Amino acid sequence: MQLRTVANLPIIEVFMTAPSPRQAYYQLWIEKAGNTFRVFKESGIGFGATPMHRQTLYFETLEDALEIFKKRIYRKTNRKKGRIYNIQYYRCQKPIELQ
Helix, strand or coil: CCCCCHHHCCCEEEEEECCCCCCEEEEEEEEEECCEEEEEEEEEECCCCCCCEEEEEEECCHHHHHHHHHHHHHHHHCCCCCCCCEEEEEEECCCCCCC
């Protein structure tokens, strides 16, 4: 999990886990960086362990970043097969509808 300073507190953040013996987790958050918005994704197994995968996507508008953010959450929580994640916590600076 990345350390954050006050200057880069997330605009929106969600942490999800999948019921599995290895404690799979998936975390997403959006930060503002200058004139762009960044969507960060981390996933792995075992809480507190080093993430197995990290990805950062850059967008010019918050709306574009939120669109990807919402799609990722939907794909992880509404599956027919594979790991189905449950939202453990969700926080944001302003109320934003996820679905």
